[in-house]
Structures are given as C-alpha cells and as structure tokens.
Amino acid sequence: MAGKIQFYLLDLTYKIISDKAQICIFGKTPENERVMLLDPEFRPYFYVIPKKSTSAVIEKLKNLKVEKRDIIASVTSTEIVKKRYMGEEVEAIKVYANLPKSVPALANEAKKWDIVRFCNEYDILFTRKYLIDNNLVPMTLHEADAEEIQQGFRISTYNISGISQVGGDYLENQRILAFDIETYHPGGKIDSAKNPVIMISFYSKGFRKVITYKKFRTKHDYIEFVDDEPHLLERFKEIIERFKPDIITGYNSDSFDFPYLRARAKKYRIKLNIGIDSKDIKFGRGIYPSAQINGIVHIDIFQFIRRNIGQSLKTDSYKLDLVAQEILGEKKIDVDIENLAESWRKGTGLEHYAEYNLNDSKLVYDLCDRFMPNIIEFTKLTGITAFDVIRMGFSQIVEAYLLKQAPKFNIIAPNKPGHDEIKQRRMATYHGAFVYQPTPGLYKDIIVFDFRSLYPTIISSHNIGPGTLNCSCCKDETEFAPTDKGKYWFCKKRKGFIPTIIDDVITRRMRIKEIIKKDKKNKDKAADILLDARQYSLKIMGNSFYGYMGFFGARWYSIECARSITAYGRYYITKVIDQAKKEGFNVIYSDTDSIFMTLDRKTRKEVETFGDKINTELPGIMELELEGFFPSGIFVHAKVGPYGAKKKYALLSEDGKIKITGFETVRSNWSDIAKEVQEEVLRIILKENDKEKAFQYVQTVIKRLNDRKVALDKVMMHTKLTKEIDEYESIGPHVAIAKKMQAKGIDVAPGMIIKYIIGKGKGRIRDRAKFPSECEEGDYDPEYYINNQVIPAIDKIFEVIGYSKSEILMAEDQKDLKSFFG
DNA sequence: TACGGGCGGGG
DNA sequence: GTGTACGCCCGTA
Numbered sequence: 001m002a003g004k005i006q007f008y009l010l011d012l013t014y015k016i017i018s019d020k021a022q023i024c025i026f027g028k029t030p031e032n033e034r035v036m037l038l039d040p041e042f043r044p045y046f047y048v049i050p051k052k053s054t055s056a057v058i059e060k061l062k063n064l065k066v067e068k069r070d071i072i073a074s075v076t077s078t079e080i081v082k083k084r085y086m087g088e089e090v091e092a093i094k095v096y097a098n099l100p101k102s103v104p105a106l107a108n109e110a111k112k113w114d115i116v117r118f119c120n121e122y123d124i125l126f127t128r129k130y131l132i133d134n135n136l137v138p139m140t141l142h143e144a145d146a147e148e149i150q151q152g153f154r155i156s157t158y159n160i161s162g163i164s165q166v167g168g169d170y171l172e173n174q175r176i177l178a179f180d181i182e183t184y185h186p187g188g189k190i191d192s193a194k195n196p197v198i199m200i201s202f203y204s205k206g207f208r209k210v211i212t213y214k215k216f217r218t219k220h221d222y223i224e225f226v227d228d229e230p231h232l233l234e235r236f237k238e239i240i241e242r243f244k245p246d247i248i249t250g251y252n253s254d255s256f257d258f259p260y261l262r263a264r265a266k267k268y269r270i271k272l273n274i275g276i277d278s279k280d281i282k283f284g285r286g287i288y289p290s291a292q293i294n295g296i297v298h299i300d301i302f303q304f305i306r307r308n309i310g311q312s313l314k315t316d317s318y319k320l321d322l323v324a325q326e327i328l329g330e331k332k333i334d335v336d337i338e339n340l341a342e343s344w345r346k347g348t349g350l351e352h353y354a355e356y357n358l359n360d361s362k363l364v365y366d367l368c369d370r371f372m373p374n375i376i377e378f379t380k381l382t383g384i385t386a387f388d389v390i391r392m393g394f395s396q397i398v399e400a401y402l403l404k405q406a407p408k409f410n411i412i413a414p415n416k417p418g419h420d421e422i423k424q425r426r427m428a429t430y431h432g433a434f435v436y437q438p439t440p441g442l443y444k445d446i447i448v449f450d451f452r453s454l455y456p457t458i459i460s461s462h463n464i465g466p467g468t469l470n471c472s473c474c475k476d477e478t479e480f481a482p483t484d485k486g487k488y489w490f491c492k493k494r495k496g497f498i499p500t501i502i503d504d505v506i507t508r509r510m511r512i513k514e515i516i517k518k519d520k521k522n523k524d525k526a527a528d529i530l531l532d533a534r535q536y537s538l539k540i541m542g543n544s545f546y547g548y549m550g551f552f553g554a555r556w557y558s559i560e561c562a563r564s565i566t567a568y569g570r571y572y573i574t575k576v577i578d579q580a581k582k583e584g585f586n587v588i589y590s591d592t593d594s595i596f597m598t599l600d601r602k603t604r605k606e607v608e609t610f611g612d613k614i615n616t617e618l619p620g621i622m623e624l625e626l627e628g629f630f631p632s633g634i635f636v637h638a639k640v641g642p643y644g645a646k647k648k649y650a651l652l653s654e655d656g657k658i659k660i661t662g663f664e665t666v667r668s669n670w671s672d673i674a675k676e677v678q679e680e681v682l683r684i685i686l687k688e689n690d691k692e693k694a695f696q697y698v699q700t701v702i703k704r705l706n707d708r709k710v711a712l713d714k715v716m717m718h719t720k721l722t723k724e725i726d727e728y729e730s731i732g733p734h735v736a737i738a739k740k741m742q743a744k745g746i747d748v749a750p751g752m753i754i755k756y757i758i759g760k761g762k763g764r765i766r767d768r769a770k771f772p773s774e775c776e777e778g779d780y781d782p783e784y785y786i787n788n789q790v791i792p793a794i795d796k797i798f799e800v801i802g803y804s805k806s807e808i809l810m811a812e813d814q815k816d817l818k819s820f821f822g
Numbered sequence: 823t824a825c826g827g828g829c830g831g832g833g
Numbered sequence: 834g835t836g837t838a839c840g841c842c843c844g845t846a
Contacts, residue, residue, distance in 0.1 A: 013834090014834090044835070046835080097835085099835095100834080100835050101834075101835065101836095102835080103835040104835045104836090105835090107835085121835090122835060123835060123836095124835070125834080125835060125836090126834085126835060127834095128835095129835085180832090181832090181833085182833065183832090183833050184833085185833045188833080189833090190832075190833055195833090250832095251831075251832070252830090252831040252832045253832085254831095255830095255831065255832070256831070256832035256833080257832075260832085260833090282834095284834095284836095285836095285837080285838095286836090286837060286838050287837090287838045287839060288838070288839080300831095302831055302832085303831095306830085306831080317830085317831090318830075318831065319830095319831070319832095320831080320832085337833060338833090340833070341833090393839085719828075719829095720828075720829085723827095728826095728827085730825090730826055730827070730844080730845055730846075731845080732826095732827070732828085732843085732844065732845080733844085734828095735827095764844090764845075765844070765845090766844085766845085823846105824845105824846090825844105825845090825846085826843105826844090826845085826846100827842100827843085827844090827845100828841100828842090828843085828844105829840105829841085829842090829843105830839105830840105830841105
C-alpha cells in the first residue's frame with residue numbers, strides 16, 4: 001500500500017541491502033506505532049576541489065578504484081558545483097561513491113594527486129549527512145511517501161522517499177523507562193565475569209518493578225521473584241519489549257549497567273536482542289564506551305549531565321546521590337552498599353536493597369524527565385540524534401551545529417585536523433583573558449558582576465571568524481583587534497558565517513527570554529520549562545564558539561580568531577574596572593568576564609545603579625549582570641597560563657553554603673584526614689572569620705598526626721586495581737601491596753580496591769606501603785601524611801592568609817621546642 | 823622531565 | 834562504522 005506516512009524520527013542507521021546502502025530510520029507514528037523506514041535514495045559522496053583543470057580531475061576520478069578490506073571502492077558519478085570554502089568562491093566536484101565505506105578510501109587516494117587541491121567532507125558520517133542534506137531534525141515529526149514491505153523484522157517496515165520535516169512538533173510525553181542493576185560484589189570487587197546481577201529495577205510514570213531471585217517476605221507488590229540469574233536476564237528483556245519505551249535511561253549505563261548485563265548474558269548464551277528490529281545492543285568501544293539499541297533511544301543521563309549541565313552545577317562530583325540532591329532535592333536511600341554482598345549471601349535485609357534499587361531508578365527517571373527538554377533542544381539545534389547529542393562535548397555540539405548550517409550558506413566544511421596538524425595546533429599558545437590579581441586574603445561583603453555572554457557578543461559585533469579574517473577587501477581598514485601578537489582585522493563588508501550563526505543564536509535566545517518574561521504573568525509552568533531549556537541550550541551553544549575556534553580538534557579552527565576574541569575581552573573588562581574605580585569601588589579581583597568588588601560603605605542600591613550605568617554605555621547587546629552578594633570569601637593567587645588564569649577562590653553565599661572554585665579537589669583516593677582538614681579549614685575561615693583558629697586547628701591535626709593519634713581509618717589510602725598484577729609495568733604502592741597479598745595466597749583481581757597505609761621508613765613510597773592488618777593504631781608515617789596529604793590540601797588556603805608552608809610546619813617544631821624548654 | 827597509570831560514574 | 838577517542842593528577846624511572 002503506497003501513501004504518506006508520518007512519524008517522529010527517533011534514531012537511524014544504515015544497512016547494506018544488495019550492495020547498496022539504505023538509510024534505516026526508527027520512528028514512532030503519532031498513533032504510537034513503532035516503525036522502521038528504509039530510504040534507498042540517498043547516496044554517499046564527498047567533495048574534491050581541483051587545483052586548475054576540473055575536467056582532468058573528473059576523468060581521473062571516473063577510473064578510480066580502491067580495494068579496502070572486503071570491498072572495492074569506486075566512483076559512481078560526479079557533478080560540478082559552485083561552493084564557498086574558507087571565505088573563498090570555489091569550483092568543486094561532488095563525487096558519489098558506491099558505498100559509504102568507499103568514501104574515505106577514495107578521498108584518501110584522490111588527496112595524493114597533484115591536480116587536486118583539497119578533498120572535503122569525507123569524514124562526516126553517512127547518516128549524519130542524510131539528516132543535514134534533507135534538513136531533518138530527530139525527535140520531531142516527519143513525513144514521507146511510503147510503501148509497506150515485508151522484511152521479516154517484527155515491526156512494520158516501509159520503503160520511503162521524499163522525506164521532510166513537518167513543522168516543529170516534537171515527540172511529547174515520551175515513554176521513558178529508567179532502569180538500574182545491583183550486582184553481587186564481595187570485597188568491593190566488581191567483576192562481571194564472576195559475580196552475578198542480583199536485582200534489576202525499572203521505573204516510569206505509573207510503573208514500578210524490581211526483579212530479583214532470592215525470595216523474601218515483602219509488603220511491596222512491585223517486587224517480582226524469578227528462579228535465577230538467567231531468568232532475571234530474560235525477564236529484563238521481556239519487560240523492555242512489553243513496555244515499548246521510546247527512551248531507556250540509566251546512570252552510567254553506557255559504562256556499567258549495559259556492559260555488565262552483556263557479560264552476564266554472554267555467560268548464559270542469552271541474546272540481548274532488545275532492538276525493535278530484534279537486533280542486539282551495539283556496544284561502542286573506545287575511551288567512552290556506549291550502548292546503542294536500535295529503535296530505543298538509550299540516554300545515559302550521567303553522560304549528559306557531566307558534559308552539558310556539569311558546569312552550571314555546584315557539585316564537582318557527579319555521583320547520583322549528589323546530582324539528585326542538587327537538581328531534584330532528593331537523596332538516594334541510605335544503605336551501605338558494601339554490605340549488599342553479605343546480605344545477599346545471608347538472604348537478610350534484601351527488601352531494603354530492593355527499595356534502594358527502585359529509588360535509584362526513580363531518581364534516574366526524574367533526572368531524565370527533567371532534562372528531556374534540554375536534550376530535545378540540543379537535538380533540534382544541531383539536527384543530530386538524541387543518542388549522539390548527549391554523548392558530545394561542547395565543541396562537538398558547536399561543530400554539529402555548524403555542519404548543519406554550512407550547506408545553507410553553500411559552504412564546504414573544512415576537514416578535521418590530522419595527527420601532525422593537531423600536534424602543531426597544540427603547541428600554539430595565545431594570550432588569554434584579563435586577570436586582575438587579588439590581594440590574597442579574606443574579604444567581607446563581596447559583590448560579583450559578570451558580562452553576560454562576553455565572547456559571543458564580541459564575535460558578533462566584531463564579525464570574527466576564519467572566513468572574515470584578514471580579508472583582502474578591507475586591507476586598508478585601520479581597526480585592528482587589540483591583540484599583542486599579530487595584526488588581525490575582520491571584514492567590514494560581508495558578514496561572516498560564524499558571526500551570522502552566533503548572531504542568530506544570541507537573538508533567538510533574547511527573544512525567548514523576552515517571552516519568558518511576558519509569560520511570567522501567565523504562569524504556564526510547562527511552557528516555561530521548555531522555553532528555559534531552549535534559552536539554556538542557546539546560551540551553552542553561544543558560549544562555546546570561542547572555545548571551539550581555539551580548540552585543536554576543530555574543523556573551523558582559527559587561533560587568530562581566538563586571539564582576537566580574548567583581546568577584545570580584555571579591552572572591555574578593563575574598561576569596566578577603570579569605571580568602577582573611578583566611582584570609588586574597591587575592585588578586589590577580576591577574571592575574564594567577572595568582577596569582584598567589596599561593598600564597604602556603599603549600599604546595594606548604589607551597586608545596582610553602577611551596573612545600570614555601565615549597561616547604558618556598553619555597545620549593542622553586551623551586558624553586565626549583577627551575579628550576587630557574598631558575605632565572605634577567600635582568594636588565592638592564580639597562576640597565569642596560556643588560556644588565562646584559573647579562578648581560585650571559595651565564597652560563602654548568603655544561604656550559608658561554601659562554594660569552592662579552582663582548588664585542587666581532594667580526590668576520592670586521598671585519605672580521609674586530608675579531606676576533613678580542607679573542609680574544616682574553609683569552614684573556620686569563611687564562617688567564623690578566624691585565621692588564627694584555622695591555623696591552630698591545622699597545628700592540632702599535625703600534632704595528632706605526629707603523636708600517632710589519628711585513627712588508621714583516616715590515614716587509609718585506597719586505590720583500585722585496573723588490570724592483572726603481571727600486566728603492570730610500573731609498580732605503584734597499590735600494586736606492591738597487591739603483590740604482597742597475592743604472595744599470601746589472597747586472590748587479587750582487577751576491580752579490587754587495595755587498601756594500604758604508608759608506613760615509616762626511607763625510600764620509595766611503594767616500599768613503605770603496608771597492609772592495613774599489619775598495622776596497629778598509630779602505625780603510619782606522620783611525615784608522609786603531613787607533607788603529601790594534609791599540607792597539599794590546605795597550603796594554598798594558608799598561603800593567601802599569610803602562612804607559608806614552612807610556617808605551618810615550623811610552628812609545630814617551635815611548639816615542640818617551647819614545650820621542651822618550658 | 824617524560825611517561826605510565828588511575829580516576830571519573832557504577833556495585 | 835565516511836570508525837580508533839578525555840583531561841587531569843600522581844608517582845616512578
């Protein structure tokens with residue numbers, strides 16, 4: 001039956017059917033039917049820009065054949081096109097290839113020819129090209145001519161042609177299914193080869209379920225018992241198949257839940273074929289693993305939060321507990337996960353773990369639900385799938401957006417840099433942001449101002465981009481960017497590609513913010529959330545262009561542009577600082593786009609008036625914003641690097657929270673004593689405003705360490721083994737301990753956390769690492785814990801309130817002397 | 823100083 | 834899958 005079909009485009013891939021690539025779209029109709037759509041018309045291609053003779057290049061291309069593994073790459077046809085490339089008009093050849101895989105093979109060959117100037121767009125994925133060229137937007141409604149076919153898949157399949165987006169309707173009320181697994185992990189060992197999955201929970205709107213296979217009495221009707229682990233896995237599949245989610249979500253499910261389930265399923269020869277086309281889960285390899293399911297969008301919400309939301313969060317750890325607390329105001333259920341293995345063995349207390357397991361899924365569901373508008377906005381902006389967009393960093397998101405926009409400007413995209421190019425780019429440095437060094441110390445009543453979107457507004461108003469840089473038509477212009485290195489100017493006659501794009505991003509965001517302001521009266525909450533997500537996505541996008549142009553991996557890389565942007569930034573911020581000083585404000589610190597001043601005898605009203613005055617003087621859309629008031633803060637000397645100084649300060653906000661910026665975070669593999677001291681020192685200094693007390697506190701800790709009165713628990717180090725002992729080339733302290741354990745006949749394996757204590761003695765740390773059970777209380781090296789743990793955690797703080805590292809250490813000696821003589 | 827290794831999230 | 838990749842810090846050699 002031929003006719004039109006409408007569907008929301010969730011995801012896509014391609015299949016090779018009778019030696020031809022066919023785009024395969026997974027969609028959902030407005031009637032909630034899941035469908036698969038095959039588009040055989042789209043052909044793989046790339047561009048060749050000839051040096052002189054186009055026809056000569058075409059002749060040579062026609063005969064080009066390259067053998068690559070199992071295929072023979074060949075050119076099927078060519079087409080001459082007029083395009084723009086890096087601000088220049090060019091005549092290019094659009095080269096069509098027999099298969100997607102052929103494209104890089106052919107391009108790499110043609111690149112070597114003398115008569116060829118450039119080869120481009122051979123490294124943009126086939127499916128992504130399809131989305132770009134057809135102007136499609138995942139998660140939104142599309143229409144195509146369709147004919148149903150029998151393909152043997154378990155869902156309705158159609159051959160389609162003439163696909164196009166229909167309006168901006170996006171998939172609302174998505175069926176989101178959150179899940180979470182619990183595993184057996186004796187001794188804290190995560191080992192998917194040995195230890196079973198023991199519980200799986202699901203959560204969605206109106207749906208709760210925990211499956212496990214050790215029976216216990218329970219009041220909860222959502223708990224379901226199966227016979228054993230294989231049945232647990234089968235039930236896991238069954239629930240997903242029955243629920244028919246559009247989106248499946250987990251927390252770190254790319255790296256933990258799905259890989260773990262895969263390992264367990266493999267053991268029992270169970271296929272995890274939960275794709276709507278009955279295909280197995282696809283596991284992406286590499287530094288960031290991923291799990292992809294055909295037709296179900298897998299959102300690892302941890303990935304999205306870490307990459308795209310992280311910057312705006314106060315927490316610097318992305319543990320589910322902390323993230324949920326900050327975003328949802330909810331905590332995880334308090335259980336000791338270390339005891340789960342024992343509970344499981346004994347079969348006691350499992351109901352509580354089931355509640356915990358379900359609650360984790362609920363938190364994950366709520367997080368996914370909360371960020372769905374943002375995710376959808378990012379997909380709409382970039383036109384890439386939700387699966388991809390949540391796994392991308394900012395620069396990749398910017399690039400995706402530029403790649404989508406480029407054809408509309410008839411632009412051929414620059415290539416990704418190769419290894420040598422990256423090496424060179426990494427070496428290039430440039431002068432970063434302006435930093436007004438604070439006088440180290442404690443301050444009261446701090447006011448913080450910052451420029452809203454400083455760099456984007458600079459890019460827009462000065463027309464900065466690789467395509468407008470040092471154009472020949474404006475050679476005689478006198479306005480140069482205020483850089484201290486190189487002479488750069490930007491075209492005054494023609495608006496560039498990147499400035500046009502960023503202008504669009506900024507004005508769209510301003511329009512949305514205006515609507516939000518007006519809507520405040522209507523109190524349409526749902527609409528507000530969407531609008532807010534939209535403006536946030538645009539903000540993130542806009543702010544990322546500068547970093548993108550300075551990023552070594554960028555296609556539209558331009559260090560000259562990055563240099564010019566920071567130069568203008570320095571120019572504007574110093575202007576504001578001068579103005580503030582003129583008005584009698586005490587400026588204590590400034591970095592990039594923010595200015596810190598103290599209130600002193602001024603009133604808050606005067607502060608606001610100052611902000612307003614500056615804003616009337618700023619050009620165009622540039623704006624200075626009052627970030628807030630802070631009762632106290634401590635500032636640390638900042639080291640100036642190529643990208644500007646790092647912010648290093650801790651502020652006490654009006655609601656009593658301490659916000660730490662830029663201090664070396666005390667990491668989880670540090671001892672508790674170091675963490676404890678850092679927190680306490682900041683608390684005393686900021687809340688009690690008592691430097692001496694903080695100093696004395698550290699003295700007490702050092703003394704307690706020296707007197708060996710600190711509990712072993714607090715000096716315990718823990719490091720995870722990540723591979724087999726024999727595979728280690730260099731022997732760190734944890735490896736040394738693991739070797740000793742092995743010698744004692746204790747089973748050690750990757751994933752195990754090795755606990756050790758640094759004992760007294762000379763020589764390498766690793767030779768002094770001790771097995772905790774060998775140690776009695778006080779059996780540790782005070783020197784190591786003072787010098788390598790406590791001092792590094794707090795020396796930066798004390799440095800700025802007037803105590804040097806040696807003073808902290810000396811004082812203890814003197815006291816000893818005093819007590820000795822006294 | 824260069825380089826190998828661990829961490830992050832998950833249990 | 835038009836693949837092969839993060840950024841930072843610590844300790845050892």
